[in-house]
Amino acid sequence: MTMARKILIIEDDVQMQRFLQVLLTGHGYETCCVTNARDGILMAAEAEPVIILLDLGLPDGDGLTVVTKIREWSEVPVVVISARDQENDKVRALDCGADDYLTKPFGSKELLARIRVALRHVKFQGQPQKARFEWGDWIIDFSQRLVWRRGELVHLTPTEYRILQLLVSHNGKVLTYRQILKEVWGNAHTDQNHYVRVHMAQLRHKLEDNPAQPRYLLTEMGIGYRFQFETPEP
Amino acid sequence: MLIAPVVVCVEGAPGTQKLIAAGADYARDGGRPLVVLFLCPPGADRSTQRRINRSQAFARQLGAQSIQRSDPDRVAGLMAYLDAHTPTTIVIGQSARPGWYAGWQERARGEIARRFSRVEVRAVDLASFQKNQAWMHQLPEYLVCVMAVALLTAALQLIKSVIAEADIMMAYLANVLVLAYRFSRGPTLCAALASVAAFDYFFVSPFHTFAVDHEKYLISFAVMTIVGFIFSSLSERAKQQLRESAAREKQLAELYSLARSLATIQHSHELIHQAFVNLTAISDGEVGIFRYDGDGLQAVNQASTLELSQISRAAAGQSLECQGEIHEVIGDLNWHYYPVGPATHLILVICTEQALDSSQRHLLDTCLSLVRLAITRTSLAEQARQAQLQVESEQLRNAILSAVSHDLRTPLATIMGLATTLLDREVVVQAEVTRECLDTIYDLSERLSQKVTNLLQMSRTLGGRLKARIELHNPEEFAGCVLATMKHRLEQHRVEIHMDDTWLVAMDPSLMEIVMSNLLDNAVKFSAPQTLIRICGQRLGAHYRLSVEDQGVGLHGSDDQQLFSHFYRVHEEVGGTGLGLAISKSIVEAHGGTILAQNGPLGGAMVTVTLPYTANEFDGVPMQ
Numbered sequence: 001m002t003m004a005r006k007i008l009i010i011e012d013d014v015q016m017q018r019f020l021q022v023l024l025t026g027h028g029y030e031t032c033c034v035t036n037a038r039d040g041i042l043m044a045a046e047a048e049p050v051i052i053l054l055d056l057g058l059p060d061g062d063g064l065t066v067v068t069k070i071r072e073w074s075e076v077p078v079v080v081i082s083a084r085d086q087e088n089d090k091v092r093a094l095d096c097g098a099d100d101y102l103t104k105p106f107g108s109k110e111l112l113a114r115i116r117v118a119l120r121h122v123k124f125q126g127q128p129q130k131a132r133f134e135w136g137d138w139i140i141d142f143s144q145r146l147v148w149r150r151g152e153l154v155h156l157t158p159t160e161y162r163i164l165q166l167l168v169s170h171n172g173k174v175l176t177y178r179q180i181l182k183e184v185w186g187n188a189h190t191d192q193n194h195y196v197r198v199h200m201a202q203l204r205h206k207l208e209d210n211p212a213q214p215r216y217l218l219t220e221m222g223i224g225y226r227f228q229f230e231t232p233e234p
Numbered sequence: 235m236l237i238a239p240v241v242v243c244v245e246g247a248p249g250t251q252k253l254i255a256a257g258a259d260y261a262r263d264g265g266r267p268l269v270v271l272f273l274c275p276p277g278a279d280r281s282t283q284r285r286i287n288r289s290q291a292f293a294r295q296l297g298a299q300s301i302q303r304s305d306p307d308r309v310a311g312l313m314a315y316l317d318a319h320t321p322t323t324i325v326i327g328q329s330a331r332p333g334w335y336a337g338w339q340e341r342a343r344g345e346i347a348r349r350f351s352r353v354e355v356r357a358v359d360l361a362s363f364q365k366n367q368a369w370m371h372q373l374p375e376y377l378v379c380v381m382a383v384a385l386l387t388a389a390l391q392l393i394k395s396v397i398a399e400a401d402i403m404m405a406y407l408a409n410v411l412v413l414a415y416r417f418s419r420g421p422t423l424c425a426a427l428a429s430v431a432a433f434d435y436f437f438v439s440p441f442h443t444f445a446v447d448h449e450k451y452l453i454s455f456a457v458m459t460i461v462g463f464i465f466s467s468l469s470e471r472a473k474q475q476l477r478e479s480a481a482r483e484k485q486l487a488e489l490y491s492l493a494r495s496l497a498t499i500q501h502s503h504e505l506i507h508q509a510f511v512n513l514t515a516i517s518d519g520e521v522g523i524f525r526y527d528g529d530g531l532q533a534v535n536q537a538s539t540l541e542l543s544q545i546s547r548a549a550a551g552q553s554l555e556c557q558g559e560i561h562e563v564i565g566d567l568n569w570h571y572y573p574v575g576p577a578t579h580l581i582l583v584i585c586t587e588q589a590l591d592s593s594q595r596h597l598l599d600t601c602l603s604l605v606r607l608a609i610t611r612t613s614l615a616e617q618a619r620q621a622q623l624q625v626e627s628e629q630l631r632n633a634i635l636s637a638v639s640h641d642l643r644t645p646l647a648t649i650m651g652l653a654t655t656l657l658d659r660e661v662v663v664q665a666e667v668t669r670e671c672l673d674t675i676y677d678l679s680e681r682l683s684q685k686v687t688n689l690l691q692m693s694r695t696l697g698g699r700l701k702a703r704i705e706l707h708n709p710e711e712f713a714g715c716v717l718a719t720m721k722h723r724l725e726q727h728r729v730e731i732h733m734d735d736t737w738l739v740a741m742d743p744s745l746m747e748i749v750m751s752n753l754l755d756n757a758v759k760f761s762a763p764q765t766l767i768r769i770c771g772q773r774l775g776a777h778y779r780l781s782v783e784d785q786g787v788g789l790h791g792s793d794d795q796q797l798f799s800h801f802y803r804v805h806e807e808v809g810g811t812g813l814g815l816a817i818s819k820s821i822v823e824a825h826g827g828t829i830l831a832q833n834g835p836l837g838g839a840m841v842t843v844t845l846p847y848t849a850n851e852f853d854g855v856p857m858q
Binding site: 085086087107193194197198201211212213219221222 | 676679683687703705706707708710711712713714715716717718731733738742743744747
């Protein structure tokens, strides 16, 4: 691949860092490691990585400040890897601008899949939104605001369509309930998470083959939703 | 199905809060929602308006929905409401006025009985709150007395020729006696005087003038007046006693209801809320409970309408210091400060429009001593609970230590052993064996990870940090997520899901995920590969039931108590910490639900989790 695939790893545990390095170089990525928040922010600017893996518990500050700082000038995908497994930690990181969140311990396959998804998201972001989006059995025509499934027109309510459009345009990225509520309903309803759940359930019943085990409209329990047009398994 | 609410109809007169509190009692007993219907014709005076505002705030604190109608005719307004909604119970005030001079409430009752025969009407006596309207109240009684004397005079006039004068006098006295029995002192006395005047005017010569021929009649007049006076006094006293005993009975009932509600309460914050509700009903004013510890004043019951800034620190401090009531009058409001208990730093503040009378004070004192007792009781109970908890957590800590040393070390030893074998250059291992070893390492570390999660969760539970962050979730989505994370573990089994997906369930998904993954893990552990595991979700009334069934070995008569206790294992030879079900139980209980294990229809075990609250999927969600 011609594009430099450099990954910045901000992680203070040396063994973890080594594991990530071995894994990622083994899969053809270039890596660059730092152990604290200050260097992490500097390297994010200098090395121009295509993706950043970030640990939250850093010796000189919280990883969240790193995300916030980087988001001031860059849209590079940030995947948080942390031992903190409480929902509100995840939600806070995602609300700060992180793209994804992986809890330690995790398998290497899962990490690689998330990295692939994040990279695809970048590719997707870089292009102007196409008028027509096709994958699997679905076709979305953004210009006409219409959705087909297996050649049949699916009737979506305006809210369902807005949610679908939002998720598809952030393909691969986890969107928190708050982010979705804010985009679709405006600022007044940011604590009514169940609105989103109800509409997502409707949307899945209209679009997914097996709504209980969805393939594309994925749930991050207690956190939000993500749209993924390919399953993470290679 | 919607549960029909209890509707309280009020007009904003004195006693409104009392009426609302009574309605709240009925609603709570039936587990039904409360609606307060304010029937307030336009043009209310200032004090009524203030009472209405205060009562609306009070209703809100009780969790009631308040509706205001401003139809000029209250009964018409109420009927319009009943036409549109269909409540089954209406609570309405009842005044002690005679029938033909009834308030709108009696009219409304008649109308409801006529048009909505299936609506149950509960009347609450408001008489004691209408003392200040005594004169208005008595005006019809005077009229009745004068009319009675006039009628009697007319009758006697007709038969005057056939009866003696003494009989006429007796007839008048009898009339006064009857009136005294029915009416209060003023009207009776008025009847006695009217009788004397009528007797003199119509039956003593010279007729049709108040002049008297003979002095002998003066004694008759005097006797008639005196007898009338005595009758009225006696009957007034009897009625006074009746009123007092009725009031005492009501106070007793109030105290009884307070004592009963306090007795069932375990936590001091619930206790304070209950005391607040009862005291608000008793005093018919604004009530607040505050903590004052010398330098800071803070509100203890969030429900109060009294603002912190309105409370005088000086008065609060003084009242705590002397352990007695402080009474202040500011503007047209009376502020009463009562210390709740010597050691609690709690102050009860009551703000009323009229100063509390002695019987209200007496009642409040008694209530407060009940509250004091209850506070002492709960604080003792809380101490005992703390001590018990400490002992239990000590035992549990020891148990965890031994479990950790056994259950974490064994797989760790295997992992280390396998890894060192693979690392050892001198050992020649075939490629497929290497693969197998690596598989085992991965498998064991995955299970270790699950155990660590369990132990972590357990320590959170024990540290009292288990607080469910409950939101409405779609159970189908939830089950899908759990299955996705457990995919690897479940791949040897056939998994079936049957969920009715049309409901939202109140739960904390990250905690319930622990429950579900423990149940699924048990199902996998205790059943053979390729057997069926079935997950069912079903709404039952206001509850949601989730069950996990397997075709495994079943429960073998282990009882619930054992199964859900810490570190209990059905089969020693099957690995595990014995914590899964115990943790699941504490999580389900933190949701207010229940968990039950039994042998299921598939031939193995079936664990059923019942969560208490479900909502219609479309409740309050804007669909467009």
